[in-house]
Amino acid sequence: MAVYEVKHPLIQHKLGLMRKVDLSTKQFRELASEVARLLTYEATKDLETETITVSGWAGPVSVQQIKGKKITVVPILRAGLGMMNGVLDMIPSARVSVVGLYRNEETLEPVAYYEKLATGMEERTALIIDPMLATGGSLLATIEMLKKAGCQRIKGLFLVAVPAGIERIVAAHPDVDIYVASIDERLNERGYILPGLGDAGDKIFGTK
Numbered sequence: 001m002a003v004y005e006v007k008h009p010l011i012q013h014k015l016g017l018m019r020k021v022d023l024s025t026k027q028f029r030e031l032a033s034e035v036a037r038l039l040t041y042e043a044t045k046d047l048e049t050e051t052i053t054v055s056g057w058a059g060p061v062s063v064q065q066i067k068g069k070k071i072t073v074v075p076i077l078r079a080g081l082g083m084m085n086g087v088l089d090m091i092p093s094a095r096v097s098v099v100g101l102y103r104n105e106e107t108l109e110p111v112a113y114y115e116k117l118a119t120g121m122e123e124r125t126a127l128i129i130d131p132m133l134a135t136g137g138s139l140l141a142t143i144e145m146l147k148k149a150g151c152q153r154i155k156g157l158f159l160v161a162v163p164a165g166i167e168r169i170v171a172a173h174p175d176v177d178i179y180v181a182s183i184d185e186r187l188n189e190r191g192y193i194l195p196g197l198g199d200a201g202d203k204i205f206g207t208k
């Protein structure tokens, strides 16, 4: 497993804007999509390509195309939807596998309420998307669903995570790669990331 904190200046700049308390829903949404796009670029760097020949303006030309193209994007409802368009901008033909989970506010344990996975999960690389990796409970539950469906290659893309949540995933699923714009300091007593972004779902959906 590898954990990548993606220090690209565009990502860091956009994440910095997202931390402002007075951002509008529209601005937060736009930035979440933009950072998701950049994280996707990073997380797909190791996709295999193959050489094919196409007819170019001056005759046959060798070009690269992505081999297999079997990718499924896995947004964790609901906040994960805020990153989905950004990812699909980069991988328009990806299948979408939706997982519904919310955290019980008292126990912080994830509660599953929806699961609709793409077909042929055994052959697909899954890109889980969620703005926040806090205790890691939601990610653990999602990885377990995907592995139960036969998925063998899993990556997670997050805007913000904390070390304890990442360590929990590393211990349980050392084969899963994590791409995150920022590894923040810690969780507060209510399980929110500090300095974090606040409640990502409320900000993306404008429900606060």
Ligand code: PRP
Binding pocket: 076, 077, 078, 079, 080, 101, 102, 103, 104, 108, 110, 130, 131, 132, 133, 134, 135, 136, 137, 138, 139, 165, 191, 200, 201, 202
């Ligand atoms: C948030 C976030 C993650 C989860 C992270 O979702 O989007 O899914 O919390 O926390 P964890 O690592 O401790 O599990 P939330 O439960 O607030 O639901 P929502 O997306 O429906 O708002």
Ligand code: URA
Binding pocket: 079, 132, 134, 191, 192, 193, 194, 196, 197, 198, 199, 200, 201
């Ligand atoms: N979920 C959020 O939306 N924000 C946090 O800081 C932690 C979990």
